[in-house]
Structure formats: structure tokens, C-alpha cells
Amino acid sequence: MKALKKYVSVYRLMWKQVTDYRFEFLAELVCTFIPVIALYYLWSDIYIAExxxxxxxxxxxxxxxxxARFISMIITPNFIFEIMGDIQSGEIQHFICKPINYIRYSFVKYIAEKSRSMLFCSIIYIVIFAFLFKGKILYGSGVDIILFFVEVMVAMVFYFxxxxxxxLLSFWIYEISSWYYTLTFAIEFLxxxxxxxxxxxxSVSNICRYMPFQYMIYFPARTLLMGTDRTEVIRYFYIIVPWIVGLGILLEVLWKNGLKHYELIGG
Known part of the structure; x- marks a missing residue:
């Protein structure tokens, strides 16, 4: 119970922090909305012929x-450079002697930041399509809406x-930004x-069906817009859960070995 209170306190602190930076968040929304306008005209021109x-x-x-763009904004993490900075600057050592798990701490911070994005993106999504489609917003049943939010939360865990x-590779590799940018683009596509x-x-679509990445954006969006059936939901959990469990184990291994390496080189 005490451990839970610690992370609840972290969430409240981070929520206050992210809501204090209103201009930064407004700028983020504007930068997300402008490409949407461009995409509108792009696809409208494409559909002239078809x-x-x-x-x-x-x-x-x-x-x-x-x-899909809003889901991407909600789930895409941006804390990776903070982790790299904590490791390279030595700030990570403060978490070694404190009774708080660094991975869980980072996850709570991530959830606090994305809670704000989810709240405002949901409002903006409703407003945009109420305007563009004159109130005829297409979505599945009540169950599909609940499944949509569950799938987005699972995607957040997976992407985190x-x-x-x-x-955590920063324990061994000094520069990881190129890895991160390449990976985020690949994930965005897949x-x-x-x-x-x-x-x-x-042929490519069939390959993507057996990869977990489609369950991050494509599957939640399709669930909300077109609904899903029991077989697809079972397949969804059958594929994504082992990946989440496997990555959870990998994180623990990387953290423990990373700390040993950090202490070995005099951190």
C-alpha cells in the first residue's frame, strides 16, 4: 500500500507539472492539427479520381x-532522452539508494503526461468530426468504445x-537518438x-498481421470505427500479451545488468 502511495504521489506531481506548461501543450496540439489539414486536402485530391x-x-x-494520428500522439513516448541524460549525467544513482523503482517511476511519469494528451485529444477528436461530418461521427458499439480505450492503454504499455x-541501452551506448528515431518511424509505418x-x-499486409505493431494504432482505430468480433479480440490478446511479458522480463534484465556495468565503471 505504501508503494502504491509513492507512485500516486509521483502521478499527481507530474500531472500538475504537465498541466502547468499549457503553452507547450497548445503548441504540440497545433503542430499535430496542421498536418491533419494537409492530409485532408491530400486525400480529397486522391479521391477525386476514385x-x-x-x-x-x-x-x-x-x-x-x-x-490514427491522435492515437500516435497519445502513445508515443518522449522520455527516452531524459533516461539517456539521467544515465550519462549520473542522476540515475539517486534511484539506486532510494526505495523507488526507476522503471515504474518512469512509467507513472509517462502515464501522467499521456493522460493529458488523451483527455484533450478525445475532446478535439469529437469536435473536429462533429464539424466535418455534421454530427455523424462513426464508431462501433458501446463495447467497441470500451475496447478501444483498453487497446490504447495496452498500446501505451507496449510502446513504453x-x-x-x-x-536503458544508454548504459552501454553513448548515443541512442538515431536508434530511437529509426524505431519510431518504423513503428509508425508498421x-x-x-x-x-x-x-x-x-503479402506485406499478411506479414504485419503476425507482428504486434498493428495492435498499437491500426487495430484500436479499426475497433472504434468498424467494430471487432470475439475471434479478433482473442487473437489480439494472444499476440500482444506474450510480447508485453517478454519485454517486461527484458527490462528487468537490462536494468540489473546496466546497474552492474554502471557501478563497474565507477558510476
């Missing part, structure tokens, strides 16, 4: 594109673990953050 693409009409396609693995995975060639 009434539908792979069975998706313009409204459905644009709805997916914007929703991936970013944390890259961040997760369906740029366009629906159904637009890919069938």
Missing part, C-alpha cells in the same frame, strides 16, 4: 487517418516498454499510423 480505395470512402479514410529498452494497413500489398 470513389473508394480498398473499400474505404473518403470520409472513412480521413476519419481513420486523423484517429520498447522505448524503455532503447533508453502500426498503421500513416495509412490503413489494408492499403499495403497483400
Amino acid at each position: 470513389n473508394s480505395i480498398k473499400g474505404m470512402k473518403f470520409g472513412e479514410m480521413f476519419l481513420y487517418i486523423v484517429l 516498454q520498447i522505448a524503455m529498452v532503447i533508453g 502500426a498503421g499510423g500513416l495509412f490503413p494497413l489494408t492499403l499495403l500489398p497483400e
Whole structure:
């Protein structure tokens, strides 16, 4: 119970901190919204020649594109450079002697920051499509809406673990930013953050079906817009849960060995 109170306190502190920087968050929203306008005109020009693409009409396609962008904004972590800085500057040593787990601490900070994004993005999403589609916002049943938020939360955990693995490599590798940028672009593509995975060639799309990345953006967006069935939900948990468990184990291994390496070189 005491351990839980510690992390609740961290969450409250970080929530206050992220809400204090209103201008920064407003700028982030504007930077996210401007590409949406560009995408609107881009896809509207594409649909001049075609009434539908792979069975998706313009409204459905644009709805997916914007929703995928908002999901990406919600789940994409940006703490990796903070971890790199903590390790390289020696700040990490403060967590070695304190009764707080650095990985859990980082996760709580990440959730606090993304809670703000999820709240405001949900509001903006509703407003945009209430305006563009005159109140006819397409989504699945009440169960599908609940599943959507569950899937986004799972995607946040999964993405956090991936970013944390890259961040902890700073114990051995001095510069990891190139790794991070390459990985985030690859995930954005494979997760369906740029366009629906159904637009890919069938051979590539079939490969993506057996990878966990589609469950980060494409699957949640499709759940909200088109609904899902019991078989797909079972398959979803069958694929994503082992990855999360495996990455959790890997994080513990990297943390323990990273601390040994850090102490060995005089940290």
C-alpha cells in the first residue's frame, strides 16, 4: 500500500507539472492539427479520381487517418532522452539508494503526461468530426468504445516498454537518438499510423498481421470505427500479451545488468 502511495504521489506531481506548461501543450496540439489539414486536402485530391480505395470512402479514410494520428500522439513516448541524460549525467544513482523503482517511476511519469494528451485529444477528436461530418461521427458499439480505450492503454504499455529498452541501452551506448528515431518511424509505418494497413500489398499486409505493431494504432482505430468480433479480440490478446511479458522480463534484465556495468565503471 505504501508503494502504491509513492507512485500516486509521483502521478499527481507530474500531472500538475504537465498541466502547468499549457503553452507547450497548445503548441504540440497545433503542430499535430496542421498536418491533419494537409492530409485532408491530400486525400480529397486522391479521391477525386476514385470513389473508394480498398473499400474505404473518403470520409472513412480521413476519419481513420486523423484517429490514427491522435492515437500516435497519445502513445508515443518522449522520455527516452531524459533516461539517456539521467544515465550519462549520473542522476540515475539517486534511484539506486532510494526505495523507488526507476522503471515504474518512469512509467507513472509517462502515464501522467499521456493522460493529458488523451483527455484533450478525445475532446478535439469529437469536435473536429462533429464539424466535418455534421454530427455523424462513426464508431462501433458501446463495447467497441470500451475496447478501444483498453487497446490504447495496452498500446501505451507496449510502446513504453520498447522505448524503455532503447533508453536503458544508454548504459552501454553513448548515443541512442538515431536508434530511437529509426524505431519510431518504423513503428509508425508498421502500426498503421500513416495509412490503413489494408492499403499495403497483400503479402506485406499478411506479414504485419503476425507482428504486434498493428495492435498499437491500426487495430484500436479499426475497433472504434468498424467494430471487432470475439475471434479478433482473442487473437489480439494472444499476440500482444506474450510480447508485453517478454519485454517486461527484458527490462528487468537490462536494468540489473546496466546497474552492474554502471557501478563497474565507477558510476
